[in-house]
Amino acid sequence: MTTTLDRLTEKAGAPAFGQDALIVCDSLVRIYQADGIEVQALQGLDLLVDEGELVAIVGASGSGKSTLLAVLSGLDVPTAGRVRVGPWDLMAMTPAQRVAYRREMVGFVWQQTARNLVPYLTATENVALPLALAGTARRERTARATQLLDLLGVGYCADRRPGQLSGGEQQRVAIGVALANSPRVVFADEPTGELDTATSHEVLECLRLVNRELGTTVVVVTHDPGVSEHVQRTVAIRDGRTSSEVVRRTQTRDDGTEHVVAEEFAMLDRAGRVQLPQEYREALELSGRVRLALEESHVSVWPDRPRIQPRTASDEAVPESTGSSRQEGTR
Numbered sequence: 102m103t104t105t106l107d108r109l110t111e112k113a114g115a116p117a118f119g120q121d122a123l124i125v126c127d128s129l130v131r132i133y134q135a136d137g138i139e140v141q142a143l144q145g146l147d148l149l150v151d152e153g154e155l156v157a158i159v160g161a162s163g164s165g166k167s168t169l170l171a172v173l174s175g176l177d178v179p180t181a182g183r184v185r186v187g188p189w190d191l192m193a194m195t196p197a198q199r200v201a202y203r204r205e206m207v208g209f210v211w212q213q214t215a216r217n218l219v220p221y222l223t224a225t226e227n228v229a230l231p232l233a234l235a236g237t238a239r240r241e242r243t244a245r246a247t248q249l250l251d252l253l254g255v256g257y258c259a260d261r262r263p264g265q266l267s268g269g270e271q272q273r274v275a276i277g278v279a280l281a282n283s284p285r286v287v288f289a290d291e292p293t294g295e296l297d298t299a300t301s302h303e304v305l306e307c308l309r310l311v312n313r314e315l316g317t318t319v320v321v322v323t324h325d326p327g328v329s330e331h332v333q334r335t336v337a338i339r340d341g342r343t344s345s346e347v348v349r350r351t352q353t354r355d356d357g358t359e360h361v362v363a364e365e366f367a368m369l370d371r372a373g374r375v376q377l378p379q380e381y382r383e384a385l386e387l388s389g390r391v392r393l394a395l396e397e398s399h400v401s402v403w404p405d406r407p408r409i410q411p412r413t414a415s416d417e418a419v420p421e422s423t424g425s426s427r428q429e430g431t432r
């Protein structure tokens with residue numbers, strides 16, 4: 102579906118939004134109807150992910166993460182907007198194309214092991230299953246499953262069933278299942294939700310390895326802000342919109358040693374909206390109406406009214422004629 106913004110952009114001769122990105126979410130809206138009440142789970146969400154990126158999407162409960170993932174995984178269709186993953190337009194897929202998209206383009210790791218692994222199959226058989234469904238010959242699929250389990254550090258679990266594996270081992274085998282058909286993207290929904298901190302760390306490092314070694318684009322959705330230590334980019338969702346991003350880069354000091362720098366950005370959406378962090382709003386008591394000023398290199402945001410300082414006794418003693426520069430209540 103072509104949005105008004107698209108048409109305006111095309112008219113101006115500018116490239117389409119996210120033209121070179123692998124994943125494009127453009128002004129996504131998802132409205133649920135529940136008992137006659139409308140719930141806006143996604144409220145004009147914009148998101149771009151490049152091929153080869155390792156990205157985390159974080160947000161509080163109810164912010165719209167699961168809704169976004171359901172859309173990206175082809176299980177749900179948004180109410181409005183545009184969503185593309187590689188060559189697939191997710192707004193316009195037939196049921197057969199949806200099956201092909203889910204089988205060839207994307208892999209999934211869910212929080213619940215029962216959703217990832219078949220309990221009566223061994224780790225090797227679990228990883229080989231998607232290959233069998235795709236018609237791959239037996240010898241080839243066993244070889245691929247073995248190779249993936251080795252890469253993920255769970256080669257020793259090859260002949261064990263899920264019930265004989267720890268939570269972390271189960272999730273690493275689940276990553277193997279997600280990778281079996283060599284998808285271009287792996288979506289992981291709260292993959293560490295049921296794990297302790299140390300095991301979560303191992304599983305996230307495993308996703309990082311997959312991204313680095315196989316070049317697979319990985320999108321991890323979680324409520325855990327600690328995930329940002331393991332990924333290059335963390336996108337925060339608030340109220341169904343992307344609100345801020347933390348980007349981590351490795352910098353080299355003059356003495357040759359490396360260190361990681363994390364920088365936080367606010368997101369300016371295509372309509373020019375930006376969400377100010379809560380702590381900034383609270384610090385300056387910004388609410389409702391604010392003043393904007395365009396400076397040479399930046400835009401400043403001011404409280405609508407300056408915060409009035411209570412006058413002290415010494416202030417009272419200053420005679421008018423001294424030309425006090427106090428300007429209470431004048432801005």
Ligand SMILES: Nc1ncnc2c1ncn2[C@@H]1O[C@H](COP(=O)(O)OP(=O)(O)OP(=O)(O)O)[C@@H](O)[C@H]1O
Pocket residue numbers: 133134135140141142160161162163164165166167168169324
């Ligand atoms: N099927 C549905 N019907 C009605 N409302 C829904 C439905 N699914 C989600 N919602 C609502 O949409 C909003 C976003 O929900 P969503 O599950 O996407 O958030 P989330 O960030 O994934 O939360 P959590 O971390 O708790 O899973 C919430 O207000 C939720 O109540």
